[in-house]
Amino acid sequence: SAASDVYKRQVQPVDDGWQENFESVELSPDGSRAAVTVGDLLDTEIWVKDLDAGPARRLTTYQGMNRRPVWSPDGSELAFITDRSGSREAWVVPVDGVVAPRLLLAHPGMEVDEVGWSADGDWLIYRTGTSPGVRDIFARRVGPDTMTIAVSAQPEVDERSPVLSPDGRWVAYLSDEDGEEAIWVRPFPDVGAGSRRVSPSRAVEPIWSGDGRELFFRTAAVNAVPVTDPESFTTGTVEALFTVDDLLYFTSHRAYAYDSPNRRFLALRMVREGVARAELRLVQNFMDEVRERLGN
Numbered sequence: 001s002a003a004s005d006v007y008k009r010q011v012q013p014v015d016d017g018w019q020e021n022f023e024s025v026e027l028s029p030d031g032s033r034a035a036v037t038v039g040d041l042l043d044t045e046i047w048v049k050d051l052d053a054g055p056a057r058r059l060t061t062y063q064g065m066n067r068r069p070v071w072s073p074d075g076s077e078l079a080f081i082t083d084r085s086g087s088r089e090a091w092v093v094p095v096d097g098v099v100a101p102r103l104l105l106a107h108p109g110m111e112v113d114e115v116g117w118s119a120d121g122d123w124l125i126y127r128t129g130t131s132p133g134v135r136d137i138f139a140r141r142v143g144p145d146t147m148t149i150a151v152s153a154q155p156e157v158d159e160r161s162p163v164l165s166p167d168g169r170w171v172a173y174l175s176d177e178d179g180e181e182a183i184w185v186r187p188f189p190d191v192g193a194g195s196r197r198v199s200p201s202r203a204v205e206p207i208w209s210g211d212g213r214e215l216f217f218r219t220a221a222v223n224a225v226p227v228t229d230p231e232s233f234t235t236g237t238v239e240a241l242f243t244v245d246d247l248l249y250f251t252s253h254r255a256y257a258y259d260s261p262n263r264r265f266l267a268l269r270m271v272r273e274g275v276a277r278a279e280l281r282l283v284q285n286f287m288d289e290v291r292e293r294l295g296n
Contacts, residue, residue, distance in 0.1 A: 014052055014266070014280035022248070022268045022278040024068050024255050028075045031259040033095075034266060034280065035059075035069035035078050046080055048095060051266075052282065059093060060101065068114060068253055071095075073121045079104050081113055090115040090126060105140060107148075114160065114253055118168045123189070125151065125162045125171060137162045137173055139189065151191045152177075152184075161205060161254060164188060165212045170233055172198075172206040172215055174251075181251075183217045185233060198225055198235055204251050210260025216241075218249055218256070222265065222283075246270060248278055 014034075023037035023044060036047045036056075044067045049056035060066040065083040072079070072092075079092045085103070088111035093101040105112060107128050113135070114127040122141060129135035136153035137160070140146065151171055152159045158181075161174040171188045174181060175195075183199035183206045198215065199206075205218045215225045215235075221243050226236035248255050248268040256267040264284030271277050 010284055011269075012282050012284070013269075014049070014282055015056075016279075018049075018056060019271055019277040019279045022280070024250075024253060025257055025266055025268060025280065026070050027257040027259050027266055028071050029073065030075060031261045033075075034257070035071065035095075036280070037067045037069065039067075042083070046078060046093075048078075049280075059095070062101075070116045073117055073119055079115050079117070079124075081115065088112055088130070090124070107138065114162065116163060118164045119166045120168060123164070123168070125164050127160050127162055132158050134158075135160045137171075139171075139191075149189060149191065151188070152186065152195070160252060163206055163208060163254075165208050165230075166210060167212050167230065169230070170212075172208065174204055174206065183215070185215075187233075196233070199223070199238065205249060205254040205256065207254060207256075207258050209258060216258060218244060220244070222256075242283060247281070 020038045021040045026035045034049045037044050038047050039045055042065050045058050046060045046066050046069045047056050047058050062084050067081050069078045069080040077092050077094050079090050081088055082091050090105035090112050091101045092104040105124055110128040111130055112126050113130050116125050123139050125139045127137050135158050137151040139151050140148045157177045159175045162171055164171050170185050172185050175184045180201035182197050182201050183203045184195050184197050186195045187193045199217050203217045203219050207216045213227050217223055221240040224239050224241055228234045228236050246269050248270055258265055264282055267281050268278045269281040271279050
């Protein structure tokens with residue numbers, strides 16, 4: 001198809017010489033650096049790489065789980081999931097300097113397996129549980145007036161991959177609450193006002209554009225849902241942007257990132273050379289050309 005032809009031409013490796021067992025990737029707010037999980041299963045480390053072809057350095061040294069990094073709103077810190085205290089929790093470490101990691105978030109009686117900040121830094125949105133059917137989504141307001149709310153914690157419903165919109169008014173997440181895995185959206189923090197499904201079935205890995213006017217997710221392709229009215233969350237037609245046959249994806253967390261300042265995606269591509277490894281790939285300059293070729 002025209003879309004897949006554009007995709008193949010516009011994909012570029014970040015660093016041909018850097019191939020590892022990558023698990024997840026997250027872009028800094030200004031798009032200049034990537035935080036990457038490197039390793040296998042419960043033995044993983046967080047690395048930070050300057051883009052596009054700059055150096056990479058390891059940020060964590062704990063011999064165990066250090067995974068799923070996310071940037072603080074100002075880009076100075078990374079939150080990540082670790083088991084260094086005996087249970088999975090969210091810890092935080094400065095990106096520059098030699099300050100040791102510190103505990104950011106724990107949920108008594110449950111393991112924390114995903115975490116993220118609101119754009120203003122006032123809230124942490126996170127997922128508890130590690131097995132299908134017992135995963136739930138919560139949010140905690142940080143600061144002197146700390147409080148925790150259940151965003152979507154329905155019995156016998158599997159909920160994961162939460163991400164807040166840039167204006168903090170909506171939370172997108174993956175749920176099977178109607179019997180099919182799909183992307184749903186709720187108002188935030190008034191999460192009891194209802195929820196709405198915004199994707200076809202078997203969609204995973206939601207992520208917002210920087211202005212909140214598009215919500216991306218993955219099926220057999222990377223798709224975009226335009227948000228035509230952020231006040232009421234009115235959306236347009238789902239559009240497939242490009243295929244992802246050779247890109248890694250996970251159903252339990254997001255494994256790609258969107259660079260809003262530069263209008264490109266950063267993803268992980270499987271490389272099979274004896275032992276299967278992955279490499280970082282940039283997908284860029286595709287939206288206008290895809291739409292032009294498709295006559296939109």
